[in-house]
Amino acid sequence: MHDDGTELDAGHAPQTEADTDELEYRPILDDSDPLFMPEPPSRWRWLWRVGTVVLAFSLFAQLAYQYRLELSQEFPALRPRWLHLCSKVGCDMPLPRNGQMLRSEWSELTYIPDHPTLIQVKATLRNLAPYEQALPKLELSLTDDNERLVAKKVFTPAQYLAQNDTPVNQLNANDELHAFLQLDLGNLRSTGYSLYWFYD
Known part of the structure; x- marks a missing residue:
């Protein structure tokens, strides 16, 4: 204790x-x-x-x-x-199909002398791409004096390149092609036109 x-x-x-x-x-x-x-x-x-x-x-x-x-x-x-x-x-x-890289450089529509119903269309298309592209289709629209549509037709490369001396199966990089068409308008009469290059 x-x-x-x-x-x-x-x-x-x-x-x-x-x-x-x-x-x-x-x-x-x-x-x-x-x-x-x-x-x-x-x-x-x-x-x-x-x-x-x-x-x-x-x-x-x-x-x-x-x-x-x-x-x-x-x-x-x-x-x-x-x-x-x-x-x-x-x-x-x-081949690529980039329509945004196509540019219409020049075109012309003329009537053939002594043939009032025949016209010919010439055009130049340039490929702005740095690579080869497929050949596009060409749409031709014809208009009258009042800019109303008279006729419209789509042409394949085989049709608008038929007059070329050298066969073409592609549009080379930074190159151009020349289109040529001869058409019989018959009873139609056109004073204006427009071209549209495109891919399906």
Whole structure:
């Protein structure tokens, strides 16, 4: 019993400062524990690298094939290679059809002397694109003195290029073509006209 009258529990001795100094912090795991050791690299890890390269190449090839026409327009130098490749694998490489890159340079409609019902139309078309394009169709509209439509007709390349000495199957980059038509109007009379080049 203490002097102050309290009893001392015999089973629980009071903790002294000396006792707390003896408590040491000991980590449960340290750097030498197997859990902290890195796992040895797998001997099959090279397969993942090879597989990644193969998948990336396959994706690139699919995109290049899907957008081959667009790529040939952006990079015209690639078109001959695409043509060669398509001849091997059976794909097609149609010529571009970009009507916005066509410009009518000059045109003229005249009546043939001594033939009042016959007219001839001459026109020059330029390809502004840096790549070859397919030959467009030509729409000719004839109007009268009041600018009312008298007749309209669409002509294919085989029709408006029939008078050319050299056969043409494409419109080369930054090049021009010359169209020529002779038509019999019959009872129609036209004093005006317009030309429209287009792709289907």
